Amino acid sequence: MPELPEVVVTLRGVSPHILGKQVASVSVREPRLRWPVTEGLSSLLVGQTLLEGRQRGKYMLFRFASGHLMIHLGMSGNLRIVTAGTPVGKHDHVDINFVDGTVLRYSDPRRFGTIQWLEGLPEEHPLLHHLGPEPFDDAFCGDHLYRLSRGRKVPVKQFIMDSKIVVGVGNIYANESLFHAGIRPTLGAGKVSRVRYVELVEQVKRVLASAIEQGGTTLRDFVGGDGKPGYFKQELYVYGRAGESCLKCGTLLKEIRQGQRSTVYCPDCQR
Structure with missing residues (x-):
């Protein structure tokens, strides 16, 4: 998608x-x-x-x-x-x-x-009125995630992929952002501190900005406006790399299923 x-x-x-x-x-x-x-x-x-x-x-x-x-x-x-x-x-x-x-x-x-x-x-419009802030808007910040996550037991990965919380953080970019923020995707959203949410917001913005700059992730069905496929030239650290070595610490990356989607993370770098 x-x-x-x-x-x-x-x-x-x-x-x-x-x-x-x-x-x-x-x-x-x-x-x-x-x-x-x-x-x-x-x-x-x-x-x-x-x-x-x-x-x-x-x-x-x-x-x-x-x-x-x-x-x-x-x-x-x-x-x-x-x-x-x-x-x-x-x-x-x-x-x-x-x-x-x-x-x-x-x-x-x-x-x-x-x-x-x-x-x-x-x-x-009914398809738009419920949407949360855009990831590059000032409204998307650590305080926003911290406030909405209190008392929530849902895993943090699924929390940030909820379009009512923030739009545009799909599976690829949720995996990458959580890795760079050092947060394990299975951790309950309500257990993530304000400080860690501030870092997660920074990583979401950085990962998405890099993807946009490079022209988007290569997807089989995606064709750009000029008829050429988009390319995500930045190296993906975890997504699609299950069983391979972590590029930061060398530990083998693990893969689990969350909400019928693949989640890959480093057991050592993400806590």
Whole structure:
């Protein structure tokens, strides 16, 4: 599943090609996504100029004069820029065609994403109103995690992956951030001190920023805005390295399952 860095990289990749341009037509070849494509999307968009593109969690919000186009990539979706007349693939479900011949194409083999038209404040939409702060916002801080974690027995890894707590800390980045903060992922969230949460916040911000800078983690289904796969060139310290030696202390890394997801950690470096 594309995580927050992939979403940010995708948005940055496609935005320069479409901002300030007017929509000429919309082609919806398959409306049956996880949440159906808004009916009559073409009539809502044609003639409008794209004013801004921004991200909220894993949702991309493209602002027009009368509303926002909200796009979520689901588990296997991607956006890319193509030119008019580019052959359509089996999983190319929606095209936003601009007057200059630029096409924003949405592809999604598993159809777990969504494309919806929103009027009013996007943050009031049912899919967005419950979301916690963005990881790079000042509201995401050690005090925030410490306050919300008091009395919570849920493991700290699952706690920071809860989008009501903070958005965008997916499985890969939770593993890496906890390793660099020296916190064992099985530790109850309520047992983590304020000082350790301050360190964890710093590591979350650093790991995500590095991933965004390098272009996102390589995922089989992810294709960037320029049609090239994204790459996470920074070395992963624990994710995907179960049974290998810790790059800091040499201890063999352990793997467990938490919430049906793989968790890898160092028994010595993480306490």
